[in-house]
Amino acid sequence: MVENTPEHCDLIIRNGTVIDGTGSTRTKADIAISGDRITSVGDMGNTVSEQEIDATGRIVSPGFIDVHTHDDRALISDPQMAMKISQGVTTVIVGNCGISLSPIHLNRPPPPPMNLLGDQSWYRFITMDDYIEELEKRPPAVNAALLVGHSTLRVGTMCDVNRPATDTEIHTMRKLLGDSMKAGALGFSTGLFYPTNSAAPTEEVIALAEIAAISDGLYVTHMRNEHDQVSESLEETFEIGRRAKLPVIISHHKCAGVKNFGRTHETLARIDTVRLSQDVGLDVYPYAAGSTALLPEFLEEGSKVLITWSTAIPSAAGRYLHEIAAEMEMSEQQMCQRLQPAGAVYFMMDEEDVRRVLRHPHSMIGSDGLPHDTKPHPRLWGTFPRILGHYARELGLFSLEEAVRKMTQLSANRFGLKDRGQLKAGAFADLVIFDAERITDRSTYEDPLQQADGIERVIVNGLVAWQEGRTTGVRQGRVLKRAT
Ligand code: ZN
Numbered sequence: 244m245v246e247n248t249p250e251h252c253d254l255i256i257r258n259g260t261v262i263d264g265t266g267s268t269r270t271k272a273d274i275a276i277s278g279d280r281i282t283s284v285g286d287m288g289n290t291v292s293e294q295e296i297d298a299t300g301r302i303v304s305p306g307f308i309d310v311h312t313h314d315d316r317a318l319i320s321d322p323q324m325a326m327k328i329s330q331g332v333t334t335v336i337v338g339n340c341g342i343s344l345s346p347i348h349l350n351r352p353p354p355p356p357m358n359l360l361g362d363q364s365w366y367r368f369i370t371m372d373d374y375i376e377e378l379e380k381r382p383p384a385v386n387a388a389l390l391v392g393h394s395t396l397r398v399g400t401m402c403d404v405n406r407p408a409t410d411t412e413i414h415t416m417r418k419l420l421g422d423s424m425k426a427g428a429l430g431f432s433t434g435l436f437y438p439t440n441s442a443a444p445t446e447e448v449i450a451l452a453e454i455a456a457i458s459d460g461l462y463v464t465h466m467r468n469e470h471d472q473v474s475e476s477l478e479e480t481f482e483i484g485r486r487a488k489l490p491v492i493i494s495h496h497k498c499a500g501v502k503n504f505g506r507t508h509e510t511l512a513r514i515d516t517v518r519l520s521q522d523v524g525l526d527v528y529p530y531a532a533g534s535t536a537l538l539p540e541f542l543e544e545g546s547k548v549l550i551t552w553s554t555a556i557p558s559a560a561g562r563y564l565h566e567i568a569a570e571m572e573m574s575e576q577q578m579c580q581r582l583q584p585a586g587a588v589y590f591m592m593d594e595e596d597v598r599r600v601l602r603h604p605h606s607m608i609g610s611d612g613l614p615h616d617t618k619p620h621p622r623l624w625g626t627f628p629r630i631l632g633h634y635a636r637e638l639g640l641f642s643l644e645e646a647v648r649k650m651t652q653l654s655a656n657r658f659g660l661k662d663r664g665q666l667k668a669g670a671f672a673d674l675v676i677f678d679a680e681r682i683t684d685r686s687t688y689e690d691p692l693q694q695a696d697g698i699e700r701v702i703v704n705g706l707v708a709w710q711e712g713r714t715t716g717v718r719q720g721r722v723l724k725r726a727t
């Protein structure tokens with residue numbers, strides 16, 4: 244007689260409803276995990292395990308990938324990463340918008356927008372290897388993948404960033420970028436909109452993007468203009484991708500300013516056309532307001548501005564610029580100067596545009612959260628539950644399966660995160676268990692530091708990092724280097 248011997252694994256998640264990240268319809272299945280990998284998906288009636296989780300009535304999906312973050316320093320200063328893991332995020336991509344914490348050693352205060360990550364004491368990783376070493380020595384709770392920022396390269400190389408780089412400076416930046424790519428960075432990012440980056444002509448960007456291309460990297464961009472010249476900026480982005488021969492990703496795609504409301508019809512159609520001949524991706528956050536440094540040149544007639552932090556007047560955080568200006572009997576411009584350095588939320592998008600970009604089959608979800616602001620934009624704590632709760636369940640903008648795909652497999656494929664973003668045997672065990680009926684973002688513009696509801700458990704590389712509404716103290720995150 245043949246005895247049916249039970250198989251062993253480290254952890255079993257039983258009776259869950261699996262949404263695997265590919266967009267396929269949900270199925271009922273058990274999941275077995277051993278070490279840091281998923282070993283099988285199916286009926287695990289004959290498997291025994293030390294640890295079991297009952298996921299009856301719950302969705303089990305791959306851990307979410309936050310493709311657009313500014314968590315470079317939070318990974319070190321706040322390694323539990325509660326603001327992300329509480330949303331089901333198991334991987335963050337840092338170094339966006341042209342700002343990365345390395346490779347640079349700053350001996351003066353970082354200019355905006357680099358000050359969004361921290362003061363000069365944080366800009367101390369002269370090479371990407373040094374930064375990676377720090378993350379590997381004291382791992383955070385989530386995985387991290389890295390981009391190299393153009394502003395970081397410029398501020399570290401040039402004594403005056405308000406002009407194009409010289410040939411010698413470009414040579415130095417190419418070397419720094421090349422070394423960072425060898426260390427495992429996924430690509431090169433720009434924030435051509437920002438004062439530290441905007442004097443760079445297209446040719447300078449191409450000269451650097453070429454170096455990322457040699458290592459099969461990506462070009463990721465906060466474009467020069469997301470307002471009236473959004474079309475010209477898209478064309479510049481496509482040209483950079485074409486001439487440097489690498490895929491491009493348009494960060495937090497939007498058409499900002501009342502005059503441009505509705506123009507995502509035009510920009511998405513153009514992206515679709517260009518996609519026929521070149522590799523183009525995009526990401527988006529689910530809010531009609533943006534957030535960045537507070538700068539006088541960013542103020543626009545008629546749109547509201549909410550202060551997120553101010554070093555000069557800390558009590559201004561959480562208040563509207565027009566209100567404080569009225570109280571102080573100043574113009575908004577004057578008030579803006581008085582608050583420096585500072586950050587703000589800008590209400591400058593059309594909700595219909597936001598929905599159109601969210602619905603686009605190639606848009607990935609990225610929070611663009613700013614973790615060090617006093618009163619941050621609610622996207623920091625709310626992005627992923629807001630997609631699943633508000634946009635998928637309440638508004639029916641897309642199915643839950645499609646929502647999950649936009650934050651898992653699509654993102655992992657785009658950024659080359661091997662064996663992540665899909666729930667299948669052999670993949671890394673990055674998982675989230677959530678209640679599809681309950682999941683809701685609770686952070687608001689008024690009260691942004693609110694944990695979302697409905698994320699029950701989060702597993703990173705095989706171990707539970709979040710349960711019962713709090714972090715477990717497990718810090719299993721890894722640096723996801725570019726697959727070579
Ligand atoms: Zn940006």
Ligand code: CU
Pocket residue numbers: 311312313339340465611
């Ligand atoms: Cu950003």
